[in-house]
Amino acid sequence: MSELGINMHRCSFQTEKCGKTKSSCWRRILVCDFRAVLIHFSGNDSAFRLLLDFLFLNPSLDFPPPPSISQIVSLCILGLLEEWQGYYINYKLMKKKVKQYAQQMEVGTQDRRHVLKDFSRMLDNQIEKIVLFLLEQQGLLASRIAKLDERLDALQEEPEISQITELREAYRAAGQDLLRLLYFVEINAIGLRKILKKFDKRFGYRFTDYYVKTRANHPYSQLQQVFKHVGIGAVVGAISRNLHELQDRQGRSYLSIYDQPVIPLQDPVVDSIKAAVDRLSNSTNFLNFLAQHALIMQEELPAPIEEQVDDSNYHFMSLILNLANTFLYMVNTYIVVPTADDYSMSLGAAATVCGIVIGAMAVAQVFSSVYFSAWSNRSYFRPLIFSSVALFLGNTLYALAYDLQSLWVLLIGRLCCGLGSARAVNRRYISDCVPLKIRMQASAGFVSASALGMACGPALAGLLQTKFKIYKLTFNQNTLPGWVMAVAWLIYLIWLCISFREPPRENEENAPQESNQVQNDTLENGLHQPLLITSLEKPSDEDDDPEVDDSEEAPEESRLPVTSFGAAYRLLTPSVKVQLLIYFMLKYAMEVLLSESSVVTTYYFRWSTSSVAIFLACLGLTVLPVNIFVGSYISNMFEDRQILLVSEILVLIGILLSFNVIIPYSVVQYVGSGLIMFVSAEVLEGVNLALLSRVMSSRLSRGTYNGGLLSTEAGTIARVIADGTITLAGYLGRSMLLNVTLIPSLFICVVSIVATCYTYNSLY
Incomplete structure (x- = not known):
């Protein structure tokens, strides 16, 4: 001190x-x-x-x-x-080398083949240096722990407390050195990813795909040892096991429980090591896998500072209100699905107009996501108020359309509901105002609320099978979903006004923009110096490279969010575009399955509204169990990209089995194929968003046009097109509806599988 x-x-x-x-x-x-x-x-x-x-x-x-x-x-x-x-990886040298290659190719003194060969050799040398040092340090740590194990075995049944304490501190010191080694590997992995992205951007060449493809699958490859820990698990296990044993022995050595100091159940060093190993190896658990569905992007290597900053903004009840908003919105989205075809027919339209009725909400959400994302830069409370009011009015109009006998009022009501979609605000609140230590739980809560809402919506519609009138207002299976949701949003609005607390934004409001930018630039220029006094004696070494680095690694620009869809699109690499295509595909396939379920099942099986509601509710209830299984077991056994490809193939199988060809269409075929398609799409969504958060530029982790908004827009547009397809296919007749709507799903799924294979080696 x-x-x-x-x-x-x-x-x-x-x-x-x-x-x-x-x-x-x-x-x-x-x-x-x-x-x-x-x-x-x-x-x-x-x-x-x-x-x-x-x-x-x-x-x-x-x-x-x-x-x-x-x-x-x-x-x-x-x-x-x-x-x-x-x-460490010599990022500065390779950055200069990339610039030198660009200059040489401009004047024609170097050809592309020589550049690729030379840069590949340089990367190989850098990776070999890192891996050999890593193996050496692992060996030293292993020898050190082996000697500590000998000392542990030499302890008697009731040894001196001082000996136990000394040995425990020695294990903790070894654990801290292991943690430094893990950070060493992670820093080098980040540097390697950044220089590969920089090379691709500078030369417009898919060098990353080539390099990873040729190195990762080679029997003598050292690349995977940078991105995946090798032999670390045994060291981690030895340290944690022995620390736990020493803690037990120390507890037994005291004469009374009152003599024992308060000791945490697990040493903080072990917690830090396990967190670093999980981050480095991309291993996961159920909570982490579930949180990936939210696509709430986080900074690499988060520090303790972030937790302290977040704590000042965190308010538990405000988080609950955001999750409640998510839940109610998903209920609102799916509560109309079982009865949308009957409602359309009662207003004089065709049953397949249900596609427009369901999709109108998604059409409005395409635009509302943008302005809500921008609005959340200034406030969280006011967007949630607007969302609640819009949804209250929208559901009221939806319910009144029956007595007014107006399809337009029905559609306007659904559009108003879509304009109240505040999911961008809910995501942003978790990302900005929830402490890092519970952000994963909050993200998992966001996804769980969405899944629960998806299941509760159709189930609630199935319960509202009654009919009565109050004055001139009709309450039946078509209008009750609107009235129930209007009351729910009114109650939520009152709760919101009473309990929500707007996070403080003093720093953003009071600090002058220009002054802060100048100071940031000055400090950042200083922090680029190595942490060595000798580096201060050679300031010219930093100035001999006048390159303006406009890539995503540039410190100044990497901290600035993009300001338009065009700027965001320019940051999308082929891998990111493929992941967005996959997200589009799975949302399209799921929307077709859900939205046309009432029409298809009524035509083929004569199902009632209650039967459709039960089927849709059962689909929604599979989300959490499937994620538990995948997150706890499958994702720890296979790489994310392997799960991604297999899930896409299973979605394709589900689509193929859904077609009505040759044999008479049966309930078993429809339910079985729908279950395969839906469950596979849910697994695919989690893995897809996990990979998307890793391959996406860090500039898309904040601001209005962030990664969450891009994925939301891709999914919402897919839903709009799917619902429009259902309505258009309805003109061909109900007998053609199923096959016609499945053809686009089949085509997009095949294209996404081909694109995944094309970029497979860059998904790491």
Whole structure:
């Protein structure tokens, strides 16, 4: 603690005496002080966090605002062990090499083949350097743990408490060194991904696909050892098991329970190691897999600072209100599906007009998602108020259309409901205002609320099979869904006004934009220096590369969100486009299955509204059990891209089995094929969004035009087209409806499978 105080006092003193601007002087002192503290850092995680908090969060220090979280953590990790500096990926050298290749190709002194060969060789050398060092450090750690195991075996049944404490601290120190090694691998994996993206963007060549394809599947490949931990699991298991055993022995060594100190059930070091291993190996569990459906993107290598910032904005009841909004909206979407065809016929339209009735909500959602996403930059409360009012009015109009005998009132009501879609706000609230430590649970809650709403909507419609009149208002199976949802949204609106708390936004409102940008640039330029004093003696080394890096790795631009769909589209790599196509395909197939279910089952099987409602509710109830199974077991046994491809093939099989050809159409065929298609699409959605969040540019993780909005728009447009297809196919007659609507699903599914195979090796 005293050393931290001395360092900060020296920093403040030198800043006051500095003859240059405070920002530039702060830059030099920051680098020196980080190095001074980090080379003495012996693994005391709490002291290290305290230093970061003091440097970047103390409002009494009039220093420029901090850089991004990922920059801070990356730099701090790089400085943890000075002797490791030579083993990191030399990103700066490769970046200059890419620029040099571009200049040489412009003047014609180099051809593309030579560039690819030379850059591939450079990458191979960098990866070999990383992997050999990784294996060496693993060996040292293994030897160290083996010696500690010998000391543990030598302990008697009732050893001295001091011996147990000493041995426990030795295991913790080994665990902290393992954690540093995991961060070392993760930093290099991030650097490798970034330089590959940079090369592709500069030359317009699919080098990433070529490089991963030729290296990842080779028997002597070292690439997978960077992206997947090798041998780390045994070390993690040994450390956690022995720490737990020592904790038990220490507890038995005390004479009384009152002598025992309060010890956490699991050592924090073990928790940190397991989190790092999971992040590095892409292994997952049910909660993580479920959270991936929300596509709430997070920064790489999140730091403790982020948790403290988030805590000030977090309000539990506000989170519950956002999840309730998600649940009610999904109920509102699917509660009309079992009765939409009957409602259309009662107003004098064809049964297949149900496609327009159901799809009108999705049409409006295409536009509402954009303005709600932009609105959430300034407020969360006002968009939710608007959403509740729009949905209350929309459902009221939907219910009144029966007595007014107006199809237009019905459609306007559904459009109003779509204009109240605040899912972009719900996602944004979780991303911005929920602490990192519970963000995964909140994201899983978002998906669970959606799945529950999808199941409850049709089930509720099945219960509303009654008919009565109050004054001139008719209440029956067609109008009751509208009246019930109108009352639900009115109650929600009152609850919202009473309980919601708007998160504070003082920093965004009070800080001058221009001043902050200048200060950010100044500090970032300083933080690009290596954390070594020797680097400060060679400032020209940073200035000899005047390249303006416009790629996604550029620190200044990577922190700025895109401002238009055009800018967002330019950031989409082929892999991202394929993932969005897959998302479009699965939403199209699911919408066709759900929206035409009432028409198809009535025509082929003479099902009642209650039977259709039960079928749709059962489909919705499969979401959580399937995700539990996939998230807990399947995703830990296979790679995401393997699950992705298999799920697409299963969706294709479900579509093929749904066609009515040759043999008479049966309930078993319809229900079985629908179940295969729906369950496979649900699994596909989770894996697809997980891969999408990894291959998408970090600039799309925030702002109005973020990754969540792009996926929402892709899915919503798919639903609109699917519902429109149902209505158009209705003109060919009910007998043709099923096969005609399945043909586009089949075509898009085949195209998405081909595209997945084409980009398969870039999905990592």
